[in-house]
Amino acid sequence: MSRPLLITDCDEVLLHMVRHMTAWLDEAHAIDFRPDGGFFTKAARRQSDGSLLADSEMWTLLDGFFRTEMTRQTLVPHAREALERIADVADIVVLTNLGEESLTGRVDQLARFGIEHRVICNGMGSKGDPVARLVAEYRPSVAVFVDDLAVHHAAVAKATPDVFRLHMIAEPEIAAQVGPAPDAHARIDDWAEAVVWVLARFQGETVAA
Structure with missing residues (x-):
């Protein structure tokens, strides 16, 4: 599997x-x-x-x-540690809405923080189709999508409804102003808590529809 x-x-x-x-x-x-x-x-x-x-x-x-x-730019608290735990059991792809010309810069930037995973630049487009392509490529046992923008959760819900969707806004000032994305399964803004939710999905635990 x-x-x-x-x-x-x-x-x-x-x-x-x-x-x-x-x-x-x-x-x-x-x-x-x-x-x-x-x-x-x-x-x-x-x-x-x-x-x-x-x-x-x-x-x-x-x-x-x-x-x-x-x-x-600075590292979100607990993000590196969470990805390290997740990488023990899962593949990780960073899907960022920067242009392709920023790919090397983003890869190098993340590497400076000890985050070294595949990076895909999506321009300013919807993330629905790119997530669908990644699911088709990896054929994972289960997939989780994490993003701060509700519009991307809506697109992923439409393109790949079986993907679990976690809404996260790590900037406290913005998080306080923005409600949970309607198309996400959960809203968690701290990786210390989010990693538990992600790993539970990978272990086969479901969430309410």
Whole structure:
């Protein structure tokens, strides 16, 4: 029988990002960034006049952060230890919504924190089809998907409904503003607790529909 499979997001699941991007926008661009409810659009204002940045400007800045500032990012507490436990019994893939040009940087970034698993860059697309392809490739006995965005849980639920879905937001300020994803099986924001939930799924324990 094939090993179980964990498919996990990176930003705000394995690595903190928003807090570091907020500091960078303030320092380098004189922009106040306050993601309301976890949404990046309509969240940034110029300190000079309080004007709101257009969505296109925000996405350009987000791309700039990942091109030049990834060294700022820090490890989410307990993430490395949780993945070490999971890797004893399962395969792990990091599915991140960065462009392919960021693959080497993301692999190196995670390796600096002792996280060395397969990384797939998905651009800005839905994660439903990529998760379906990974399930078809690995043919796992059971699969778990972890992400901070409800939209990806909805897509995975549609594409591969048998995959267990764990909603995690590791940034406390955002977690406090965002409710559980309707299409996730559970919401856990701490890897110390989440690892127990993941391993239970791998051991054949089910969750309520």
